Amino acid sequence: MSINWFPGHMHKAILEIKKILPTVDVIIEVIDARIPYSSENPVIGKLRGDKPCVKLLSKSDLADPETTQSWIDYFDKEQGVKAMAVTTQEPERIRAVSDLCKKLLPHKAHSVGAINALIMGIPNVGKSAIINTLAGKMIAKTGNEPAITKGQQTINLHNGIMLVDTPGILWPKIENEDSGYRLAATGAIKNTAMSYDDVAFYAIEFFLKTYPHLLKQRFKLTELPPTELEFLTVAGRQRGCLSEGNVVNIEKISRILLTEFRDGVLGRISLETPEMAEREKIVVQQQIDQKNAELAEKKLQRKNGFKNRR
Ligand SMILES: Nc1nc2c(ncn2[C@@H]2O[C@H](COP(=O)(O)OP(=O)(O)OP(=O)(O)O)[C@@H](O)[C@H]2O)c(=O)[nH]1
Ligand SMILES: [Mg+2]
Structure with a gap:
């Protein structure tokens, strides 16, 4: 399944971010604690350059706590970036982000102007929810679907920090197919731009392998069916997702399962570990290199063909 969802407001948001970047002191990059690799937007990485940055692993209440800790260690040791797990269930941890930004900018401590931070x-990763917690009131609109924020909004936190909220941005081409599935599973992609059953098959395959105990617990099963389709069939019957002729409606049970995963009802699940990400990065790079080599070869053939005709 290839994901192709890059609406016009995202393109505009990137241009607007570029415009204000020179005035920004620190960038707060919010990534999803369940998919820290796939939710790291390469466009943001490029825009950021070497500006000070804090990475927030959001919705950590939904992720596997052990895996989240290994991601924080990974960002710290491998990338030298300060990372913090946050959840709206622990507002005091989110409020600590202000102090972290100030610590990263000691030279700003005694200056008159406020620190300009860009989130x-x-x-759908929780940027506006984080801003509301930092501001202590509902300032930014939030909602359980992607693309709620459509334009920039500046908020004075009244603690020496001016914070700019930005619309969520994806990138025009998601090279890694696994990343596409994981972004869809966690709810970063509009439901109309993905297929529920495709994404549910991908997610169930991973859950059967990595979190079988959570599936057994949720569906009160002592043994799990061996394949995704058999699992969805058992789960569909249990939940009464039946079409005419008593046939399980796979689309309906897929929607239910994905919603339960997104809401944390299945349990605390992480879809990626740092080791998986390192392996996938190598494969994706090899695919890009191969495509580039093929393009270069074609170009050469065209050039030679042109020469031979003369
Ligand atoms: N479980 C859980 N849900 C959260 C958390 N933070 C945000 N949410 C929910 O996630 C959804 C998206 O939150 P938003 O703050 O609107 O996300 P956003 O990144 O601003 O989204 P866009 O503006 O669309 O880019 C909302 O339904 C929030 O209630 C969290 O820490 N835990
Ligand atoms: Mg928002």
């Missing part, structure tokens, strides 16, 4: 991330 960026993929859609």
Whole structure:
């Protein structure tokens, strides 16, 4: 399944971010704690350059706590970036982000002007919810679907920080197919731009392998069916997702399962570990290199063909 969802407001948001970047002191990049690799937007990485940055692993209440800790260690040791797990269930941890930004900018401590912070991330990752917690009131609109924020909004936190909320942005081409599935599973992609059953098959395959105990617990099963389709069939019957002729409606049970995963009803699940990400990065790079080599070869053939005709 290839994901192709890059609406016009995202393109505009990137241009607007570029415009204000020179005045920004620190970037707060929000990534999803369940998919820290796939929710790291390469466009944001490029825009950021070497500006000070804090990475917030949001919705950590939904992710596997052990895996989240290994991601924080990974960002710290491998990338030298300060990372913090946050959840709206622990507002005091989110409020600590202000102090972290100030610590990263010691030279600003005694200056008169406020610190300009910019919050960026993929859609539906919880940027506006974080801003509301930092501001202590409902300032930014939030909602359980991607692309709620459509334009920039500046908020004075009244603690020496001016914070700019930005619309969630994806990138025009998601090279890694696994990343596309994981972004869809966590709710970063509009439901109309993905297929529920495709994404549910992908997610169930992973859950059967990595979190079988959670599936057994949720569906009160002592043994799990061996394949995704058999699992969806058992789960569909249990939940009464039946079409005419008593046949399980796979689309309906897929929607239910994805919603339960997104809401944390299945349990605390992470879809990626740092080791998986390192492996996938190598494969994706090899695919890009191969495509580039093929393009170069074609170009050469065209050039030679042109020469031979003369
Ligand atoms: N479980 C859980 N849900 C959260 C958390 N933070 C935000 N949410 C929910 O996630 C959804 C998206 O939150 P928003 O703050 O609107 O996300 P956003 O990144 O601003 O989204 P866009 O503006 O669309 O890019 C909302 O339904 C929030 O209630 C969290 O820490 N835990
Ligand atoms: Mg928002």
